[in-house]
Amino acid sequence: MKKGNSILTDSFGREHNYLRISLTERCNLRCTYCMPADGIALSPKSHIMTYEEIYTIAQKFVANGVTKIRLTGGEPLVRKDVSLIMEQLASLPVELAITTNGVIVDRYIEQFKTYGIQKINVSLDSLDALKNESITRRDYFTKVYNNILLLVQEGFEVKVNCVLIKGFNDNEVIDFIELTKNNKLQIRFIEFMPFDGNKWNMEKLVSLEEILQQVHNEYDVKHFTRLNDQPNDTAKNYKIAGYEGSFAVISSVTNPFCDSCNRIRLTANGQLKNCLFSTSESDILTLLREGKSIEPIIQKAIISKKKIRSGMNTLDKFKDPNSHNNRSMIAIGG
Numbered sequence: 001m002k003k004g005n006s007i008l009t010d011s012f013g014r015e016h017n018y019l020r021i022s023l024t025e026r027c028n029l030r031c032t033y034c035m036p037a038d039g040i041a042l043s044p045k046s047h048i049m050t051y052e053e054i055y056t057i058a059q060k061f062v063a064n065g066v067t068k069i070r071l072t073g074g075e076p077l078v079r080k081d082v083s084l085i086m087e088q089l090a091s092l093p094v095e096l097a098i099t100t101n102g103v104i105v106d107r108y109i110e111q112f113k114t115y116g117i118q119k120i121n122v123s124l125d126s127l128d129a130l131k132n133e134s135i136t137r138r139d140y141f142t143k144v145y146n147n148i149l150l151l152v153q154e155g156f157e158v159k160v161n162c163v164l165i166k167g168f169n170d171n172e173v174i175d176f177i178e179l180t181k182n183n184k185l186q187i188r189f190i191e192f193m194p195f196d197g198n199k200w201n202m203e204k205l206v207s208l209e210e211i212l213q214q215v216h217n218e219y220d221v222k223h224f225t226r227l228n229d230q231p232n233d234t235a236k237n238y239k240i241a242g243y244e245g246s247f248a249v250i251s252s253v254t255n256p257f258c259d260s261c262n263r264i265r266l267t268a269n270g271q272l273k274n275c276l277f278s279t280s281e282s283d284i285l286t287l288l289r290e291g292k293s294i295e296p297i298i299q300k301a302i303i304s305k306k307k308i309r310s311g312m313n314t315l316d317k318f319k320d321p322n323s324h325n326n327r328s329m330i331a332i333g334g
Contacts, residue, residue: 007299022268024074030137043269055088068095090115102144121159158185164206180245187247208251232262258308274305
């Protein structure tokens with residue numbers, strides 16, 4: 001990417017080379033932090049990007065400097081033409097990755113290998129089957145847990161995403177870290193974030209400081225290492241000495257990583273979001289279907305990106321419920 005000379009460079013000099021594409025608003029789980037209890041109004045099928053449109057839009061982003069694409073949802077693997085989408089995107093000169101809830105991931109292992117998908121993020125919020133059923137509203141714990149181990153055995157780079165909620169699963173931090181003792185995977189503890197219908201409040205949030213306090217209480221300081229973060233990393237990375245894997249904390253609320261953000265999001269119905277917390281969107285799909293260039297609207301969306309969390313630059317602003325007039329997470333794409 002040409003520095004400072006791309007439509008994907010914002011007014012703060014941040015270059016956006018990472019595109020997250022939501023393939024569907026549908027999911028086979030009903031996680032409480034991701035969607036309201038009564039579900040969401042799904043976009044009509046005609047409003048959802050076709051596989052041809054996904055590929056065309058992705059081509060345009062790659063031509064302008066995107067080097068990594070992650071497929072998200074909903075649950076991307078429930079989309080019937082997901083194999084075709086993976087095949088087409090794999091033809092582009094990008095790193096292709098996927099985020100999944102892990103329920104049916106075992107069906108796609110050979111396809112992942114064929115299409116060069118090495119990095120797989122899997123959501124798992126509790127190691128207690130009953131608690132996991134409570135938060136996902138479905139009984140798939142054993143299936144997901146076994147699929148995570150299968151992915152590790154098959155040589156994939158696996159990250160397990162765990163959204164921590166105070167009073168629910170914050171007592172499982174050490175249990176999750178212990179999974180890294182004999183398994184080459186990364187556990188990522190994610191701060192609970194506000195989205196439509198998930199009943200967020202600050203009292204439910206487990207901060208970076210609280211997580212590290214548990215770690216310090218459990219492990220000798222000599223065996224607890226802060227790892228070097230990768231460029232544009234959203235997580236602060238750590239490792240217990242002698243353990244196969246590692247763990248990390250994504251502290252979007254208490255310690256945002258906006259200064260190095262290189263991510264943009266494309267929703268399943270073709271809307272561009274320049275920030276996960278942004279309440280505004282840019283309609284790319286309509287322009288594409290009208291045969292018009294989408295580059296000007298992409299550039300406008302990028303250049304209008306706020307410096308910190310779509311303008312929520314303090315915790316007080318974050319606490320203001322009027323700041324959370326956003327889609328449910330399932331409709332954005334993780």
